[in-house]
Amino acid sequence: MDRRQKKTRKAIYGAFTRLLETKSYSSLTVQDIIDEADIGRSTFYAHFETKDELLRAMCTDIFDHVFSDEIMGEAHHDFSDRNSFRDHITHILYHLSEEQHSIRGIFSGECGEVFMRFFREYLYKVFESRLTDDGDIPREYRLDHAVSSFAETVRWWQSGHSGYTPDEISRFYFESVRI
Amino acid sequence: MDRRQKKTRKAIYGAFTRLLETKSYSSLTVQDIIDEADIGRSTFYAHFETKDELLRAMCTDIFDHVFSDEIMGEAHHDFSDRNSFRDHITHILYHLSEEQHSIRGIFSGECGEVFMRFFREYLYKVFESRLTDDGDIPREYRLDHAVSSFAETVRWWQSGHSGYTPDEISRFYFESVRI
DNA sequence: TAATTACAGAACATATAGTTCGGTATCTTA
DNA sequence: TAAGATACCGAACTATATGTTCTGTAATTA
Numbered sequence: 001m002d003r004r005q006k007k008t009r010k011a012i013y014g015a016f017t018r019l020l021e022t023k024s025y026s027s028l029t030v031q032d033i034i035d036e037a038d039i040g041r042s043t044f045y046a047h048f049e050t051k052d053e054l055l056r057a058m059c060t061d062i063f064d065h066v067f068s069d070e071i072m073g074e075a076h077h078d079f080s081d082r083n084s085f086r087d088h089i090t091h092i093l094y095h096l097s098e099e100q101h102s103i104r105g106i107f108s109g110e111c112g113e114v115f116m117r118f119f120r121e122y123l124y125k126v127f128e129s130r131l132t133d134d135g136d137i138p139r140e141y142r143l144d145h146a147v148s149s150f151a152e153t154v155r156w157w158q159s160g161h162s163g164y165t166p167d168e169i170s171r172f173y174f175e176s177v178r179i
Numbered sequence: 180m181d182r183r184q185k186k187t188r189k190a191i192y193g194a195f196t197r198l199l200e201t202k203s204y205s206s207l208t209v210q211d212i213i214d215e216a217d218i219g220r221s222t223f224y225a226h227f228e229t230k231d232e233l234l235r236a237m238c239t240d241i242f243d244h245v246f247s248d249e250i251m252g253e254a255h256h257d258f259s260d261r262n263s264f265r266d267h268i269t270h271i272l273y274h275l276s277e278e279q280h281s282i283r284g285i286f287s288g289e290c291g292e293v294f295m296r297f298f299r300e301y302l303y304k305v306f307e308s309r310l311t312d313d314g315d316i317p318r319e320y321r322l323d324h325a326v327s328s329f330a331e332t333v334r335w336w337q338s339g340h341s342g343y344t345p346d347e348i349s350r351f352y353f354e355s356v357r358i
Numbered sequence: 359t360a361a362t363t364a365c366a367g368a369a370c371a372t373a374t375a376g377t378t379c380g381g382t383a384t385c386t387t388a
Numbered sequence: 389t390a391a392g393a394t395a396c397c398g399a400a401c402t403a404t405a406t407g408t409t410c411t412g413t414a415a416t417t418a
Contacts, residue, residue: 004364004415029405040366045407113292137351144335145328145355152327156320172316176324176357183384183395208374219397224376 009047011037013058013102020105025055055111059118062102066095067122085130086174089150092126093166096154100162107158116151123147132179142179149177188226190216192237192281199284204234234290238297241281245274246301264309265353268329271305272345275333279341286337295330302326311358321358328356 015036019028030051034044048054069091096103106115127146131139153173157164164172194215198207209230213223227233248270275282285294306325310318332352336343343351 002364002416008365030407031405042367042408042410043365046364049407051406110289110292113289135354137354138340140340141332141335141351142355145332145351148331148335149324149328149356152331153320153324156323156327161317161319172320172324175314175316176321177328178355178357181385181395187396209376210374221377221379221398222396225395229375 005047008037008039008043011039012044012047012054013061016054016058017102017105020109020111024109025111026109052114055106055114056118058102058106059115062099063118063122066092066099067126068095085179086170088126088130089173090166090170093154093157093169096158097162097166100158103158107155112155116155119154120147120151123150146177146179149173184226187216187218187222190218191223191226191233192240195233195237196281196284199288199290203288204230204290205288231293234285234293235297237281237285238294241278242297242301245271245278246305247274264358265349267305267309268352269345269349272333272336272348275337276341276345279337282337286334291334295334298330298333299326302329325356325358328352 012033015033015038019032019036023032028051030044031041033051033054034041037044048057103115106112124143124147127143127150131143131146133139134142150173153169157169191212194212194217198211198215202211207230209223210220212230212233213220216223227236282294285291303322303326306322306329310322310325312318313321329352332348336348
């Protein structure tokens with residue numbers, strides 16, 4: 001990839017995350033991003049068709065990193081011995097904490113919804129295969145509940161309670177939800 | 180209130196909910212609502228400053244009804260004998276099912292987030308006083324988790340699974356979350 | 359070195375939001 | 389029921405943001 005392209009893309013991403021820390025997504029104009037990134041107007045549109053697509057691209061980038069090993073089924077962190085579900089979840093939390101700089105502003109505000117929708121798509125894949133069969137509650141509901149609860153747990157963690165460690169958050173989650 | 184005002188307000192609400200069943204909130208223009216409601220442009224703005232405020236007003240209307248007895252602390256439905264927390268929750272679900280016509284389109288799409296945010300505000304009040312003290316998990320987290328899980332349960336129910344009864348949904352919830 | 363590709367930025371077309379205002383219909387009240 | 393108040397209609401207008409096009413320039417690549 002052309003060095004110039006990487007440079008502008010990085011500038012756009014940076015400007016976007018920086019702006020999201022002070023302004024809300026909907027009140028953010030493309031011009032704001034252009035000014036903050038210090039690029040030409042046509043350059044922005046050469047990279048992204050809309051503001052929404054920019055958000056989408058950023059989410060994809062972040063999650064591809066966060067879930068990279070998860071999707072592959074391998075674990076770099078020290079959980080390779082016992083691949084328990086709980087370890088996988090904690091693993092994801094560790095990855096998320098490494099991406100704090102980019103997701104700080106993204107969770108709050110209206111783009112939080114877009115972000116959460118993406119997040120849940122990935123989480124479905126992770127939870128689906130691990131969900132135990134049990135009881136007379138529809139599997140569909142149980143899956144939705146497990147995913148929603150986890151996504152909301154992360155939202156809670158990342159918006160105002162980032163002092164807790166991934167292990168603590170994992171414990172909170174597994175002690176609050178019946179899986 | 181002037182009969183004319185009630186009439187236009189009803190027309191706007193109706194048009195809004197009708198449109199939300201086929202189009203997404205963000206792609207919905209004020210002009211769309213005006214055309215569907217068959218009113219004058221200035222009339223819309225005489226009632227609501229923005230599209231967001233319209234959504235906000237509708238949410239308030241719906242929730243004021245759904246939570247009316249809850250906030251008052253009284254129960255019209257047959258739960259007056261044993262005011263257990265679970266009865267209260269089921270009570271709310273019954274009220275919600277009565278409002279299905281207006282909330283059908285509101286849960287899906289982007290306005291779902293606005294709706295959910297409102298919903299959660301009301302739910303916090305209901306859950307806060309009933310939350311048992313227990314364990315070494317921060318009360319703040321447990322409250323957030325209980326509220327989020329319930330809100331998401333209702334979202335799941337109202338978007339594609341409205342065949343279940345309020346009692347069933349209540350059971351699903353209480354058997355999935357540790358409160 | 360030559361061809362390609364990306365960028366800057368001005369100019370432009372379009373769409374939507376929100377306001378203003380004069381005329382008309384409807385409601386209220388004295 | 390007559391008069392004053394209030395709400396509605398809708399056209400015209402301003403303002404703002406979006407997205408496109410084009411030309412000249414600088415960086416990259418072969």
